[in-house]
Amino acid sequence: MMELNFNGTDICAINGTRSPAEAHYDIVVVGAGPSGIAAAIEAAESGASVLLVDENPVSGALMGNDVPLYFGGRMTAATQNSDRMLEAIFMSMPAIETAMDAGVEVLLGTTAWGVYRNGPGVASLPEQLVGLADGERSWMVSFGGIVLATGARDLAMAFPGWNQPGVMGAAALQMLLSRYDAFAGRRVLVLGSHDLALETALLAHERGIEIAALVEVRDAPQGSAELLARVEAAGIAIRCGQVITLARGGVDGVSGATLSGGEEVVCDTICVAIGLIPSIELVDAMHGARALSVTRGGYIPSSEPTVSAVGDCAGLADIGFDHIAYRMEWMRGLSAVSAPDTIICQCEEVTRADLIGVQPPNYLTRPPAMCARSLETLIADGPPHPDQVKRLTRAGMGVCQGRRCRDQVAMLLAIEADKPFGTIPLASHRAPVRPLPLKIIADWHETEAMTAAWDVWFGIPTQWVPVQDLGTVHEEEHRQMLYTGMYE
Structure with missing residues (x-):
């Protein structure tokens, strides 16, 4: 027997327990590069309420983790001065002021870490939501349409x-x-x-x-x-x-x-x-966007709920030659001079030998059965999938979230499997697509409906026992009450 609230609904149900969005915008634009600013201005001039967010100025801590770009520890101490960095943004990007004059609300130093829409596996959202975070807190805003202008990152x-x-x-x-x-x-x-x-x-x-x-x-x-x-x-x-x-x-x-x-x-x-790689983390973390519109210029979303991509994140411009072949040629050339102990994933210290041998990093134990496995056993079942290799080796699980190794892991797997690069998928992304401190991402307001059943949110019997009663004589009492329907 499930526990019901005064409305006669299951308190363990997800519907109606979502934290409300702090604000709603007709259009949210992520990325204040030329394409993002152009899209924001066009949308604002059409009468839409528009929010433009950009993670620049990027904090020194994120830069130290090579997020969002591969900074390699070559930034000066000036990047630790947030006021100085903010001034540098306005000085180098005067179009931001133009957008503000057009009525666009602008949030700088703000990361969009996840986009959520109802679809397969998710049907409880009251609206489309995008998760935002700055250096102090995390929050949600709802939107009618979202334009991704997240640019490109380094290969x-x-x-x-x-x-x-x-x-x-x-x-x-x-x-x-x-x-x-x-x-x-x-x-x-x-x-x-x-x-x-x-x-x-x-x-x-x-x-x-x-x-x-x-x-x-x-x-x-x-x-x-x-x-x-x-x-x-x-x-x-x-x-x-x-x-x-x-x-x-x-x-x-x-x-x-x-x-x-x-x-x-x-x-x-x-x-x-x-080479550069389109920054498609937000789209990928949505498991593919329905009604995705792509353009390299500005874009005004239609009245229908849409996800749009503009600029470099929608695909790099035609560069006049086979860039895949070029990159693979570089990978083969560098692989030929790299010893087995060459690090591939810097965060988890996964070496080339670890990756090809499908071994975990050295800080984990390696029992005989694990030492016996290799990439050949995976290849025998078909093209190796980087997500599978990621779970077995931890390559791509570090704080940079695979930005330094995601693409080259797929390239190396293609070489080892003797397959064209396009036959090897890339490791998937999951929200949050930026590394966020737990104190920021967890600092949310919970509704009373969420608080009422936080320890049993999905109605799993083993979760029904309150934390304070685990391991005590009261644990079995809770189980018996659940099974006999004694919970009121």
């Missing part, structure tokens, strides 16, 4: 010595230089020679940073003729047909690098500029 690739301060991504370097003016390096070695690498090298050069060289795995530079001409005019060398074989380190991290041609390069920063 990280492992090589000997990459797991130390000073190895970073191109998008992170560009942000530190152009948005925050907070880059701590002085001499940079850039991996790659396509437009991303060339643009990053030129930006750093213009800001007074010395470029040691660009390194290209292919036998010829891959970028556009116009950018290559500018790089040549700047006197920046490109080393073709080579990869990095070692990042040497010191007290402050990277101090130099060795190339496969034998050259020793002095540098304090190694910038991985091989």
